[in-house]
């Protein structure tokens with residue numbers, strides 16, 4: 001299939017607000033695809049290429065942009081092959097070859113296709129919010145239930161291969177997609193509660209656990225082979241040898257564990273989130289030791305536990321990793337839950353998670369079976385621009401312009417970002433240095449005092465609330481926003497929404 005057909009479909013999808021019409025257009029496209037092209041097409045449609053990051057930045061992309069092709073002639077297969085080549089060339093010494101591959105690719109693309117490829121490669125995730133719609137479209141095109149497609153995608157961690165199986169295999173084959181030790185699954189996520197009492201009303205009897213402010217880890221072990229994945233399913237095994245050692249010590253052969261890892265100080269108190277995350281970076285120095293804590297177990301020695309109630313999974317966890325279980329208790333009593341929350345906070349943790357004891361593990365779902373309660377409101381927002389500082393911060397990019405995701409386009413373009421405030425508070429000297437360099441790399445334009453950047457950087461912001469504001473497009477502004485740290489484990493498509501922030505206006 002020609003790339004042109006896929007790009008036209010994304011334009012049609014972006015131009016309508018009707019979910020049904022979007023699903024319909026995508027289903028038509030999926031049905032026409034050559035089966036071999038399906039995984040690549042799904043990657044492009046969700047702006048997450050099959051190849052992962054191919055290491056093309058804004059500068060490289062703009063340098064490669066030449067005269068576009070007059071007529072569409074680039075096939076999906078050719079684009080996919082070019083991405084394979086770019087990925088293989090990532091690394092030192094191959095800059096010239098990479099530039100030539102990119103130039104060749106853009107020369108074969110029409111102007112619209114060039115813009116599309118740029119958007120995908122730069123991780124400009126305008127279409128990123130499409131995953132739910134695309135899952136529906138796969139179900140429609142393959143005449144399978146949405147639930148069976150969703151489940152297979154969550155358990156395989158891969159919508160592209162799921163789409164191919166749904167469209168070319170039998171219903172039974174789709175239903176057989178299950179957990180596989182070594183292949184990461186989409187993690188279960190939490191809703192937000194205003195207080196432990198309110199959360200407990202929703203969950204009923206709950207496992208009330210410390211909410212540690214570290215990094216999510218999913219650990220797969222088969223014999224001595226241990227693999228660790230992040231929240232976005234990137235493999236980080238080689239970065240966390242101490243976690244590998246801990247898990248090798250558990251009395252099991254096969255296991256899949258879900259947990260959180262973080263750095264502790266000598267006094268046992270948690271170190272700042274940024275210190276944990278620094279261990280995940282490319283040039284990570286091992287100055288801190290990371291400790292793993294587990295709160296769930298999805299599989300043990302040939303037995304899948306996803307559909308077992310949490311109370312059962314907790315017992316299994318206790319039997320294999322008692323010393324590495326996250327602190328917590330099962331209770332229905334708000335007094336007890338309140339005490340656990342106070343203990344968590346006084347030990348320096350973020351808050352608590354309340355999890356319904358009867359709930360199954362819903363991979364990839366953010367529901368009300370898990371509810372987080374944090375005393376400080378924090379939101380993950382996207383940096384849209386940054387202003388040059390003054391005084392001590394002269395010459396440094398300091399004041400961040402913050403945007404919230406607008407999936408439906410209520411205040412602008414669907415999947416775009418709506419500015420909700422600015423802040424330069426809470427930014428350490430190290431972060432200031434980092435962001436000054438980083439933002440100039442992803443710069444898209446600048447005015448006298450401000451550098452505008454690609455909307456790809458997620459930053460965690462603490463706020464006291466929001467207030468009405470006629471100045472900002474979402475008609476609200478953040479109150480007392482301060483930076484907690486950058487969330488390199490999150491993509492911009494996973495940022496918090498303008499709707500979630502606006503909901504804070506209500507008492």
Ligand SMILES: Nc1ncnc2c1ncn2[C@@H]1O[C@H](COP(=O)(O)OP(=O)(O)OP(=O)(O)O)[C@@H](O)[C@H]1O
Nearest residue numbers: 188189190209210211212215216260295326353372
């Ligand atoms: N006891 C726990 N149970 C589950 N998750 C925990 C626990 N302690 C810490 N966490 C972390 O909290 C997150 C749960 O919150 P949520 O599902 O909303 O993810 P998130 O969007 O990354 O949220 P946040 O920014 O608040 O960490 C998990 O992804 C995990 O990293």
